[in-house]
Amino acid sequence: MRFTSAVSSGKSLGEQAYETIRDAIITLRLEPGQTIYENELADSLHISRTPIRDALQLLVSERLVDILPQRNKQVAYISELKVKESSFVRLSLESSAFRLAAGDWRETERYAKAEKQIGRLLREQGEAAEQQDVVEFLRLDEEFHRCILQLAGNETLLEVVYHMRGHLNRFRYLAMKELVLTESLVHEHEELFERLKKRDENGVVKLLEHHLGKLDSEFPRLREQFPGYFKD
Amino acid sequence: MRFTSAVSSGKSLGEQAYETIRDAIITLRLEPGQTIYENELADSLHISRTPIRDALQLLVSERLVDILPQRNKQVAYISELKVKESSFVRLSLESSAFRLAAGDWRETERYAKAEKQIGRLLREQGEAAEQQDVVEFLRLDEEFHRCILQLAGNETLLEVVYHMRGHLNRFRYLAMKELVLTESLVHEHEELFERLKKRDENGVVKLLEHHLGKLDSEFPRLREQFPGYFKD
DNA sequence: CTGAGTATACGTGTATACAAGTATACAAGT
């Protein structure tokens, strides 16, 4: 397995390795169940085992990597339970965040900035859907939700949701592997933002539930199509 | 700083170190702002730097340890913002968990077991309060909430809440350092459990808000009393 | 006496070396 070497920056090698490996797992370039050899990764990324181990430990704590003690590690199988649990946590937190934000952010400068950015994101997402660019679409989706959450101004919450999204997005990547992108997803985002602006809490929560819950129906199909990727 | 060496078990040295250090931070035996030297910890625990670094990295990811790149690490200052953010996340998740559990667990065996355990915990907590045993009280508090959450059966959620509780409990330890334990806290738990049994969702959420929100009022007093512990 | 500049000490970040445990393959006995 070959990776494009990460860019040099202020980050430590361990951090870079973390991001690289995590991305590879979520985009399924490292397949669920595949065994991971620290030496192999170290060679691929042209660094030693130490930062690799640093990265892997973080991924273990996120449950994206499983550990067979004294034997080896493997990228975690996709677990329907884990995906649903993550989805539940995320739904709970995003809903709460909306309720929290519903109060007083309408006039702030932060809001003005966010509104502009969200408009841009929605447009770009439309283009990505048109071109069936799954990777870009999911990246923009990520950014959209992130942007919305930032309005609530709770960094801790944001971080937790980020972790939950790891498991969810991996599943979505799998779903998107053979699912065509529709404009409807973009429209859901647009409507979400509309209701948010109108402070329609219940509407927002309901939409979120629908938006995030749609995945559930995909499990049987994907289980059948990628039997080796699932476990539980 | 001296630690009692962790018990031998199936856990790796890194895991043991993690638990030991985390506990020391939360119980304030390692003070907020105190700089951490990997060598020092390694000597204290009679192991090498490697497992220490493993443990510290996890604590960094929990924001219980801050990192000054290429300089040193320090146990994170108590941040009012962080505590409140964690509190918010926890409240959101516990509330959702109650709503989730409100459905169909009343008849399950799991529930029967939990009810017995909760009864025991409430009793023991009463005794701990009587004897002003802060450490034991908080441990039982932890177990109480954990037990309640397990009824919802969402491991992922449980884990997130566990992390949030790290920051909250540290603050509570500080508060308890000179606050007398009252029976009222135990009564709050009892009432919480009563309303849970009655499926009084709104009542549960309201009680939780009160139960978890009480900390807010403590900030000014503690800030004044332990100025060196706070930062933000 | 003060401030800039250099040298030194110290701690982390990274690499490598070593130890310990598990699985596999091979051999020997039944």
Added chain:
DNA sequence: ACTTGTATACTTGTATACACGTATACTCAG
């Protein structure tokens, strides 16, 4: 042929050695 025991290979877990970067203290010039 099959089972059981032993040896070997391989990977992780841990320890140690090295490199890099920051801070501090000292020196020397003004």
